[in-house]
Amino acid sequence: MNALEGRQISFSYGRGKTLLSQVDFYVQPGECVILQGPSGSGKTTLCHIAGGIIPRSFSGDLEGEVLLFGTPLHSLSLADVVKNVGILFQNPDSQLFFPTVEDELAFGPENLCLPREEIALRIAEALDAVEMSSFRLVETDTLSHGQKQRIALAAVLALRPRVLILDEAFSQLDTASTAIVKGVLRRQKELGQAIFMVENGEEHLELAERVYELQGGQIREVAL
Amino acid sequence: MTVAISVTDLVFGYQKGNFTLSCPHLRLEQGKLSLITGANGSGKTTLAKLICGILRPSGGSVQIFGQAxxxxxxxxxxxxxxxxxxxxxxxxxxxxxxxxMTFVDHLLESEQGTSTKKAQDLLDRFGLGELKSRSIYFLSGGEKQRLALCTILMGEPRFLILDEPTVGLDKQNRVILYDILDDLLREGRGIAVITHENELIERFAGAPQIKVERGQVSL
Amino acid sequence: MSRVDPRVKLFWVMLCTSGALIFVRLPWMAGLLLFCRLGTFSFGADRKALRGRLARFLPLFLLILLVHIVFVRTGTPLLFIRKYPIVTFDGLMRGATTLMRFFIILCSAAVMAGENTRRVLAAFSKMKVPYLFSFMLMIALRFLPTFSTSFSDALIALQLRGVELKRLSLVKKLRLYRDLLLPVVADAVVKSRVLAVVMEARGFGAMPRRTSYLEVRMTLRDWVLTGVLFVLGIVALGGYYFFP
Structure with a gap:
């Protein structure tokens, strides 16, 4: 069964031109799929649809459906979606909103009403994954850009999602942080998690099993 | 050699918190690029804001082109x-x-003939000529940065200070930025770039480096 | 003492502010002011922020004092200019009382500002305050300062483009402020939408309740303190009404 699958997805923002037309895609467990395309081609929009942000938070004319392990996304509760799909966005500054790293990581598990002991465990585990265990009590304001993005990733990992969506999450990272985040993604793949990421750089193709290209509203799979 | 910026016995402390910046001596040359490096929170931005007069020092002095x-x-x-x-x-x-681009002219209701041309030329030069009627909220990070640079260059400053210009830029936009910096240097402007990213430091490897560490500025 | 439970501090703030609003007689207000200062010292207020705020409100304070002195005409005249009474006893008293009222409110707010946001959120959740409400409050408090920074940043950037603010006429200045306000608000709206998406993507609002990793516990000392504050509050209120 596919971890994440889009069927015949068409989308437009209101009366504007159609941004996506009849887009099909899928990601299997343990697989990393990269989505490429010129800027403005609708990559971010497709990420938002795949993660349920459209139509939950942003509106527009959406057709077709997204399946999460075979179940239509729209029939799932927010809690069920969040337990299964984690999304990492481009700008770390807009993803962190608590004073300290620990607060930031606790936020997601708290929303899912996990008990304290479990939250403590998940914070430790997620920080370890991004190699920032010693930063637990540090104020996020004092972190570098790359460190912030790693904390944002850890905050997503603390929810233990089975599907990870990354929207140009690498584009602002320095070399050291890029290497660490890549390591995290490789380990996630080994654990059987599915990864769907928007990234244009050649240097990220090594992570991918398959590559899609989005252009003029159409999607096609390209050879690696 | 012309000295653009000269700092002597500078001391500054924020009202909130116990951070202090001290810079006993600093010269930035006109027509060259200097790098101001250091970790996050070390005081690089504070130093830049002191040089531009956004913050006022509690002791010592900053001179730009000979004027305090x-x-x-x-x-x-x-x-x-x-x-x-x-x-x-x-x-x-x-x-x-x-x-x-024309905000200041409108505000001051000044003659717009020459400055309109200047604005157009600058936009063309920075690859924004086609985007004149675009809303600033629909610009990408790189485009916003180039537009901000254009508005600054409208006033024709001789020296530029750029605060972490590579942060938030993807590879393609970073390359464009480096070319712009080269271009500005060829025009004879002085530039100080604040950064903690190695790529930029390596790109301008020959440039003098000013290190800021926990509020201490040293060459 | 700074690790006093946020709930006790909230209770103390409630006492101080309601006292400040109820009392009109100077000696009572002065007493409350003393009580309030005692609190700011022992609870660990954000003193630097308080000092800054006091400095900013100083002109307003002086204006309030002046208004009272000029417009309250009852009471024993204290200062004359050619037989015309300028300052009366009542005017001075009322002015002073109002000043103290503002001062008390600022001080008690500073105590909450000195408290860790997460502890306050945890305390709210223990008090069964709906988390949507307490988060709204926290986010508003975090956004307000960014609001004023982005406004002042815009002003600084504009001056660095060569505009001498001081030389602008009042009309132009007002027009400029109006022009700057719109993008600042638009920016805040965009940021808050992004924040909403990010928070939701991490499960905010998924369940009717949420747990708190950070625990705040009322210690014996906290309970005793609450009791003492409660008794003090009752005694003060009774005293104020029964012994004028």
Whole structure:
């Protein structure tokens, strides 16, 4: 069964031109799929649809459906979606909103009403994954850009999602942080998690099993 | 050699918190690129803001082209030294690209003949010529940064200070930025770039480096 | 003492502010002011922020004092200019009382500002305050300062483009402020939408309740303190009404 699958997805923002037309895609467990395309081609929009942000938070004319392990996304509760799909966005500054790293990581598990002991465990585990265990009590304001993005990733990992969506999450990272985040993604793949990421750089193709290209509203799979 | 910026016995402390910055001696040359490096929170931005007069020192002095900043207004400093914020959207506010470029002229109701041409030339040179009527909210990070640079260059400052200009830029936009820096240097402007990213430091490897560490500025 | 439970501090703030609003007689207000200062010292207020705020409100304070002195005409005249009474006893008293009222409110707010946001959120959740409400409050408090920074940043950037603010006429200045306000608000709206998306993507609002990793516990000392504050509050209120 596919971890994440889009069927015949068409989308437009209101009366504007159609941004996506009849887009099909899928990601299997343990697989990393990269989505490429010129800027403005609708990559971010497709990420938002795949993660349920459209139509939950942003509106527009959406057709077709997204399946999460075979179940239509729209029939799932927010809690069920969040337990299964984690999304990492481009700008770390807009993803962190608590004073300290620990607060930031606790936020997601708290929303899912996990008990304290479990939250403590998940914070430790997620920080370890991004190699920032010693930063637990540090104020996020004092972190570098790359460190912030790693904390944002850890905050997503603390929810233990089975599907990870990354929207140009690498584009602002320095070399050291890029290497660490890549390591995290490789380990996630080994654990059987599915990864769907928007990234244009050649240097990220090594992570991918398959590559899609989005252009003029159409999607096609390209050879690696 | 012309000294653009010279700092002597500078001391500064924020009201909140116990951070202090001290810079006993610093010279930045005109027509060259200097790098101001150091970790996050070390005081690089504070130093830049002191040079531009956004912050006023508690002790010591800053001179730009021989004049003490303590005797200049922000407007007078701005005509000599341009400052690009780390987040350029903080210095954009006029709605569209073109309105942004002509904002000051409109405000002061000054003659617009020559400055209109200047604005157009600058936009063309920075690859924004086609985006004149675009809303600033629909610009990418790189485009916003280039627009902010254009608005600064409208005032023709001789020296530019750029605060972490590579942060938030993808590879393609970073390359464009480096070319712009080369271009500005060829025009004879002085530039100080604040950064903690190795790529930029390596790109301008020959440039003098000023290190800021926990509020201490050293060469 | 700074690790006093946020709930006790909230209770103390409630006492101080309601006292400040109820009392009109100077000696009572002065007493409350003393009580309030005692609190700011022992609870660990954000003193630097308080000092800054006091400095900013100083002109307003002086204006309030002046208004009272000029417009309250009852009471024993204290200062004359050619037989015309300028300052009366009542005017001075009322002015002073109002000043103290503002001062008390600022001080008690500073105590909450000195408290860790997460502890306050945890305390709210223990008090069964709906988390949507307490988060709204926290986010508003975090956004307000960014609001004023982005406005002042825009002003600084504009001056660095060569505009001498001081030389602008009042009309132009007002027009400029109006022009700057719109993008600042638009920016805040965009940021808050992004924040909403990010928070939701991490499960905010998924369940009717949420747990708190950070625990705040009322210690014996906290309970005793609450009791003492409660008794003090009752005694003060009774005293104020029964012994004028």
């Amino acid at each position: 900043t303590s005797e200049l207004s922000l407007g007078e400093i701005g005509r000599q030294v341009g400052y690009l914020f780390q987040d350029p959207s903080r210095q954009l506010f006029a709605g569209t690209v073109w309105k942004e």
